[in-house]
Amino acid sequence: MNFPIRPEAASNFATEHDQLFFTITALTIFFTVVVLTLVVIFAARYRAGSKYSRANASNHNTKLEITWSVIPLLLGLGIFVWGAKIFVEQHTPPKEAMELFVIGKQWMWHVQHPNGVRENNTIHLPLGRPVRVTMISQDVIHALYIPEFRVQYHVVPGRYTTFWFTPTKVGKFHLFCNMYCGTQHAEMGGYVYVQEPEDFEKWLENDGTKVAERTPSLAELGKALYDRTQCGNCHGQVDNVRAPSLIGLYGRQRQFTNGMSGVADDSYLRDSILNPNSRVVKGYREIMPQNYKFTEEQILQLAAYIKSLGAAASPNPVTPSVDAPMPTPNTPAPSGDPTSHNLPGR
Amino acid sequence: MSAVDIRTEEAPRHAPQPSYLQNGHTIKSWLLTGDHKRIAILYLISTGFFFFLGSIAAGAIRWQLTSPRGELMTLEVYNKMFSAHGVIMVFMFLVPTIPAVLGNFLVPIMIGARDLAFPRLNLASWYMYMVGGVLILVAMAMGGVDTGWTFYTPYSSIYSSSQVSLTLVGAFIVGFSSIFTGLNFIVTIHKMRAPGMTWDRLPLYIWSHYATSIIIILATPVVAITLLCVVLERAFRIGIFSPELGGDPVLFQHLFWFYSHPAVYIMVLPGMGIISELMSAFSRKPVFGYKFIAGSSLAIAAIGFLVWGHHMFVSSQSMYQGLVFSLLSFVVAVPSAIKVFNWTATMWKGSVRLQTPMIYALCFMGLFVVGGLTGLYLSTLATDVHLTATYFVVAHFHYVMVGGTILAYLGGLHFWWPKMTGRMYPDSWGKLSAIIIFVGFNLTFFPQFILGFLGMPRRYATYALAPQFQFYHILSTAGATVLGIGFLIPLFYLSWSLKHGPKAGKNPWGAKGLEWTVDSPPITTNFYETPIVDRPVYDYDPEEEERQFQIELDAEREMREKLAATRGGQD
Numbered sequence: 001m002n003f004p005i006r007p008e009a010a011s012n013f014a015t016e017h018d019q020l021f022f023t024i025t026a027l028t029i030f031f032t033v034v035v036l037t038l039v040v041i042f043a044a045r046y047r048a049g050s051k052y053s054r055a056n057a058s059n060h061n062t063k064l065e066i067t068w069s070v071i072p073l074l075l076g077l078g079i080f081v082w083g084a085k086i087f088v089e090q091h092t093p094p095k096e097a098m099e100l101f102v103i104g105k106q107w108m109w110h111v112q113h114p115n116g117v118r119e120n121n122t123i124h125l126p127l128g129r130p131v132r133v134t135m136i137s138q139d140v141i142h143a144l145y146i147p148e149f150r151v152q153y154h155v156v157p158g159r160y161t162t163f164w165f166t167p168t169k170v171g172k173f174h175l176f177c178n179m180y181c182g183t184q185h186a187e188m189g190g191y192v193y194v195q196e197p198e199d200f201e202k203w204l205e206n207d208g209t210k211v212a213e214r215t216p217s218l219a220e221l222g223k224a225l226y227d228r229t230q231c232g233n234c235h236g237q238v239d240n241v242r243a244p245s246l247i248g249l250y251g252r253q254r255q256f257t258n259g260m261s262g263v264a265d266d267s268y269l270r271d272s273i274l275n276p277n278s279r280v281v282k283g284y285r286e287i288m289p290q291n292y293k294f295t296e297e298q299i300l301q302l303a304a305y306i307k308s309l310g311a312a313a314s315p316n317p318v319t320p321s322v323d324a325p326m327p328t329p330n331t332p333a334p335s336g337d338p339t340s341h342n343l344p345g346r
Numbered sequence: 347m348s349a350v351d352i353r354t355e356e357a358p359r360h361a362p363q364p365s366y367l368q369n370g371h372t373i374k375s376w377l378l379t380g381d382h383k384r385i386a387i388l389y390l391i392s393t394g395f396f397f398f399l400g401s402i403a404a405g406a407i408r409w410q411l412t413s414p415r416g417e418l419m420t421l422e423v424y425n426k427m428f429s430a431h432g433v434i435m436v437f438m439f440l441v442p443t444i445p446a447v448l449g450n451f452l453v454p455i456m457i458g459a460r461d462l463a464f465p466r467l468n469l470a471s472w473y474m475y476m477v478g479g480v481l482i483l484v485a486m487a488m489g490g491v492d493t494g495w496t497f498y499t500p501y502s503s504i505y506s507s508s509q510v511s512l513t514l515v516g517a518f519i520v521g522f523s524s525i526f527t528g529l530n531f532i533v534t535i536h537k538m539r540a541p542g543m544t545w546d547r548l549p550l551y552i553w554s555h556y557a558t559s560i561i562i563i564l565a566t567p568v569v570a571i572t573l574l575c576v577v578l579e580r581a582f583r584i585g586i587f588s589p590e591l592g593g594d595p596v597l598f599q600h601l602f603w604f605y606s607h608p609a610v611y612i613m614v615l616p617g618m619g620i621i622s623e624l625m626s627a628f629s630r631k632p633v634f635g636y637k638f639i640a641g642s643s644l645a646i647a648a649i650g651f652l653v654w655g656h657h658m659f660v661s662s663q664s665m666y667q668g669l670v671f672s673l674l675s676f677v678v679a680v681p682s683a684i685k686v687f688n689w690t691a692t693m694w695k696g697s698v699r700l701q702t703p704m705i706y707a708l709c710f711m712g713l714f715v716v717g718g719l720t721g722l723y724l725s726t727l728a729t730d731v732h733l734t735a736t737y738f739v740v741a742h743f744h745y746v747m748v749g750g751t752i753l754a755y756l757g758g759l760h761f762w763w764p765k766m767t768g769r770m771y772p773d774s775w776g777k778l779s780a781i782i783i784f785v786g787f788n789l790t791f792f793p794q795f796i797l798g799f800l801g802m803p804r805r806y807a808t809y810a811l812a813p814q815f816q817f818y819h820i821l822s823t824a825g826a827t828v829l830g831i832g833f834l835i836p837l838f839y840l841s842w843s844l845k846h847g848p849k850a851g852k853n854p855w856g857a858k859g860l861e862w863t864v865d866s867p868p869i870t871t872n873f874y875e876t877p878i879v880d881r882p883v884y885d886y887d888p889e890e891e892e893r894q895f896q897i898e899l900d901a902e903r904e905m906r907e908k909l910a911a912t913r914g915g916q917d
Contacts, residue, residue: 003817003818004800004814005796005799005800006799006800007799007800007801013728013731016728017728017729017731017732020726020728020729021723021729021732021799024722024723024726024729027719027722028716028719028720028722031715031719032715032716032719035686035687035690035711035715036711036712036715038690039690039693039708039711039712042690042693042694042696042698043693043698043700043708046629046693046694046695046696046697046698046888047698047699047700048630048697048698048699048891048892048895049892049895049896049899052695053695054695054696054697054888054889054892055889056695057631057694057695057696057888057889058634059631059632059633059634059635059636060634060635060636060637060638061635064691065635065638065684065688068683068684068687069680069683069684072679072680072683073676073677073680076676076677076679076680076722077673077676079676079722079726080672080673080676080725080726080727082726082728083672083726083727083728083729083730084669084672084673084727084728085728086727086728087659087665087668087669087672087727087728087731088665088669090728090731091665106505139500139505140498140500140501140504140505141498141500141501141595143660143735145735145801145803147732147736147800147801148801150731150732151731151732152660152731152732152734152735153660153662153731154660154661154662156595156596156661156662157500157588157589157590157595158589158590158594158595159589159662161662174801174811174812176801176803176811177803178734178735178736178803178804179498179735180425180493180494180498180501180804180805181501182425182492182501182505182506183421183422183425183492184421185421185425185805185806185807186416186421186803186805186806186807186808186809187421187808187810187811189811190811191811
């Protein structure tokens with residue numbers, strides 16, 4: 001039996017976190033020792049019958065009160081600023097971060113890499129590259145927690161959440177669900193594998209664990225779904241009377257009929273697919289059907305496809321472009337959740 | 347100033363009346379009583395019963411976790427066990443216990459009143475408590491609830507198939523018992539103070555109950571409505587929290603913590619009030635910084651309403667909310683620090699008596715300091731991102747709730763036990779229990795700080811994914827066993843004292859305060875005639891106390907020598 005006292009530090013945030021953690025620990029020990037030493041000394045020294053003088057025992061001292069209020073407050077504010085600095089950094093993913101999509105559901109983690117490789121309850125990552133994780137839950141609230149990275153974030157139904165980190169150590173780390181989510185909560189976890197970049201590329205190219213034909217990328221799957229659903233009947237190459245074109249939509253500022261405006265981000269795309277009338281772009285009517293039933297996987301695929309049609313920030317469309325012939329997905333279009341056969345004991 | 351408190355030596359000018367315990371012996375005289383002291387006893391028994399149930403659940407949890415695969419229970423049973431532990435301990439014990447037992451008994455006596463302002467409302471509060479408690483127990487008998495005491499949506503409102511609604515209705519009703527008590531205290535403290543009992547002569551225990559009552563009546567209705575909303579969504583699928591129905595799951599967390607963070611102060615402020623009383627009484631010295639301690643209670647009550655978002659740093663609330671809530675959490679830490687420093691300074695140049703209640707108070711200091719300081723890790727944004735919802739949080743709030751509230755409660759119970767029952771308990775047994783609890787507590791919960799730092803999530807029935815946690819879990823379970831024994835010991839000697847304990851007299855500790863001027867146990871109306879308060883609160887003089895102590899010591903030695911001499915003469 002072993003008794004570790006410090007978890008491995010395996011991400012860019014881990015070292016920063018631990019420095020702060022141990023600084024607070026030093027403060028905690030200092031104040032605990034000071035207070036408890038005084039308590040013990042006073043209890044012993046001024047125990048009834050002891051020889052020490054009780055003369056001039058005062059009951060209040062405003063200067064003292066202010067001192068022991070202001071010093072802890074200032075120390076606290078220092079710690080606050082330090083913690084806030086890291087927190088803001090944790091909310092500012094670098095532009096070049098690679099993307100990863102995670103769907104939480106009772107009781108498994110479903111992970112999608114942008115090139116279409118999927119895995120369940122494991123996450124493979126390359127060493128040294130920032131990773132931006134976009135997450136959503138299909139049922140209740142979960143939390144994706146990797147203690148060795150010192151990061152976690154809730155995975156909420158109905159909205160995307162994101163966080164990021166850069167793995168800094170090759171190895172196998174823990175992946176936990178850290179928000180109670182029902183009966184098998186304790187079993188909703190697995191491992192994060194950080195590999196050397198070349199090993200990771202090899203792993204990705206070989207379709208994760210199994211060597212097989214190349215699986216279609218997320219955007220390709222999205223294109224197939226887009227065609228199957230006949231979205232193109234309305235959303236064409238250019239804006240038309242029924243609907244705006246989706247080319248170059250991602251990241252663009254949109255004006256809505258309700259007078260509001262907003263950026264077309266992941267949440268907006270998801271919202272507009274599931275609940276199109278919530279924010280209709282100025283100049284259009286509420287005619288988009290509202291009865292599309294997509295799984296969270298499928299919405300991520302559609303969003304990936306829309307993103308591949310060009311983002312407002314980068315005018316060059318990411319492959320595949322709309323004009324290029326779309327490769328047909330080699331997995332036949334599944335009617336339901338493509339990973340449902342992996343669900344444990346439901 | 348004379349060392350003898352003239353109030354305690356006052357010759358009885360009235361025909362003696364029966365004590366509140368003797369005034370009526372039928373069950374009806376207890377169940378329909380309006381006497382705040384009898385209601386306190388009803389609460390003492392019922393909260394004690396629920397504490398016992400919650401402790402059994404805790405024991406089962408600790409037993410399960412000795413092995414990474416959890417040999418004792420299935421996942422489902424374990425989830426129901428920790429939910430039962432949380433629901434019972436929070437709603438049925440920690441929130442009501444100090445106000446409803448010691449507060450009920452002492453608030454009127456300490457301010458010189460005959461009863462609380464609304465005796466029937468007080469009785470109704472106990473019935474609300476019992477009805478809610480019985481509903482929660484029925485829900486458990488029907489299969490129990492598996493959501494944790496936090497009832498996060500949409501798990502609780504849509505997905506859980508356990509007895510959520512019944513449990514929530516139970517908690518909803520129990521909430522009213524709190525509101526009634528809080529309302530009663532506020533009115534009583536405002537309107538029924540004896541002549542001369544000015545605001546700056548109020549014992550700090552009363553100040554802490556005053557601050558607590560404000561929190562109770564402002565925050566409890568919010569959680570009551572929130573819990574009801576969950577029931578509505580479950581029963582009628584009215585979309586409030588579930589995104590499938592058009593609701594917002596994170597809204598629940600805001601509403602829930604808007605109550606449940608102030609509720610932490612509902613649980614701990616009365617305990618802090620007890621410690622102020624104990625520190626002063628057993629140091630024979632006025633509390634250091636009276637105004638700062640009283641003010642800090644009010645400051646905690648006010649700022650405590652503005653920090654709920656620190657439970658939600660990683661919940662998807664905005665980054666800016668996180669920044670503000672973190673900042674305010676550091677501000678709310680200061681009043682608690684002020685209290686600790688002032689308690690310590692109270693002992694300086696005091697005449698310290700290390701009797702059982704004081705031993706409990708000193709143990710409280712040890713645990714509360716650690717509990718408070720480890721809160722800093724969780725109000726700091728970056729460290730909370732790692733530690734939230736791990737065993738670090740579990741350890742932190744047990745240090746505050748058990749190490750703070752329960753130790754203060756036990757200290758208060760041992761302090762006022764002679765007043766409540768008229769009997770003394772053996773002091774050595776009392777000290778022993780305090781020390782066993784202190785050791786057992788640290789052994790149980792200190793390893794959990796390390797577990798949390800290592801990344802052990804809370805609410806895990808098994809930890810097969812990370813078996814390296816086992817060592818600390820075994821330590822923790824061993825500690826829980828010691829802690830359990832520590833809690834059982836007072837049960838025995840306190841029960842024993844009821845029949846066999848020596849009679850206490852009015853003021854067995856030599857403490858100041860109106861409660862020590864009345865009979866032990868008090869008569870039904872507490873006072874034969876309305877007391878007039880003509881001196882400051884905590885009117886101790888340590889120098890005089892020392893002189894008195896020497897005189898007593900000398901008298902005792904003389905007695906012993908005389909005894910030895912007579913015995914020597916006989917040989």
